[in-house]
Amino acid sequence: MPGASAKKARAARALLSVLLLLALSVFALLAAVAWGSTGFKVGEVLEYLVSGTSNAEVILFKIRLPRALLSYLVGGGLAVAGCCLQGVFKNPMADSHILGVSAGAGFGAAACIALGIGGASFGIAALGLGSVAVCALLGGILAVMLVTQFARVGSRTSVSALLLSGVAVSSLFTALTSGIMILHRESMEQVVFWTLGSFSAASFEKVRFAALCILPCSALCMLFARPLNIMLLGEEDARMLGVDTARTTRVLIILTTLLAAGCVSVSGIVGFVGLMLPHILRLMTGPDHRLLLPCSFLGGGVFLCLADMLARSLFPPLEIPVGVLSALFGVPFFLYLLRRQGKGGRT
């Protein structure tokens, strides 16, 4: 196939993937608003979204709509962050938590819940976040700062040093969190539930904060798609193809940290999405980050939105932690794809 037609074929494949995922996104968001312990018809949902008129159930939209949007944004943000970090580290096991964000955020949340650090005054009203979320956000960012600081040797930061430092700092914060829980047993349950992740406290304020954090950071990550492709060849090679690898790595670590910490602060720790979704989408789109990153955002959003919908509606009024559910459904699907890939599909 000559180059010109290869270019067209690439564009066509990209368009098809994005349109498919956009359609799924609309479906997932509508379904998440329509489906729950109180039933609605899709027509009613559309009518409300268009006209905004209040019937008796508007309050449910005020609960379900922000919840659907928040889970969508967090899913998208975690998938983009995971995808970027898998590229930066050339490591398929990397995800948004590998640099200590979740451990740090968990510690921040535990400190806030158990010790009452900060209290109400700490909640930044303008952001609409509670003090737990703010502490989690700061804890996550602090952890990554420590990780990058420890990994630095002279002016250089090696990728393997970052991974090891990430594991070490994560262990430290996890230990501190455990310590806090043992010393303050009365708040143990609350801390545990926070670390399992949930969207039950979704509000439009949280959606606004999540959108302000996740959308720009995701978009900025996508601008680094071509350097990310090239960095998959390794640092030395990428440099000789004109990529400033040190700077690109630094910028992407900052962006993914903001993304992951922003996500964790509004939802608690949701596993699986950042690790597995990029892999699942890579099987569909191929490895080119210019397509993979936008598709990861859309696919991650669809996945977490639907997972949260099931989490709250499978056994009402009991709510299954969304992280548990996403792993229960996502892992078998991922393993199925992996097996299929091994048997004569793309290798």
Added chain:
Amino acid sequence: MSRLSVENVSFTYGEKPILKNVSLAVEQGELVAILGHNGSGKTTLLRCISGYLTPTAGMVRIGGQAVSSLSARKLAQRMALVPQNPVMEFDFTVRDIVLMGRNPHLKRFAGETDADFAAADAALARTGMTALSDRSVLTLSGGEWQRTIIARAICQKSDVMLLDEPVASLDVKHQIEILRLVRSLCRENGISALCVMHDVNLSAHYSDQILLLKGGETLACGSPCNVVTAPLLQEAYGIEAEVREVQGHPFMIPRYD
């Protein structure tokens, strides 16, 4: 002014000197081989030239400009690298990899144009990879993968090409194929190529100039006739060898027993 000049370069790793005062000038269209025993500093020299390592002393210039003063992008426009063991674990197509050679010429956030795709097509044709353009790189043989990486370097359209043991892991047919290609790039396109090599005879046959290193120092530098001699090979590798003329170039036969 030489296309590429290495001026009294030394490199020390910790306390240990790896390179001592190495100089080399590479002209337009020249193919230069760097030879030496394992650990003689060949790859370190290449990395000092590519700017991946900063020399402890001395300087490397490309077209008169210090390599250390150029940004990664500016340097990549003038210098391409064919690394020793390129690795790609994701299933990009051959064309995707070759197109990555256009990166230093693209605006930061712009996509590839038709001209970039045409440059990739030309590079693929030059390396005989046209038929494999849309194959996943994960399915290539060693020789095909090496040609893909060279096609990427051609697509980069830089005037200096560094190759780190480009034929070390290939069978003899592919060794000849790759070195003929590199020589034709030098002769026909005026590229200056600098090849780290292990095979003395291939180096003697294909290169215009050989730099022979021993323990990080220049043992000899000059035309193959002057460098591939029994006394110098004895000195560099500690082997006894007989040197004859084969196909117009010196050819060494080591004493095996």
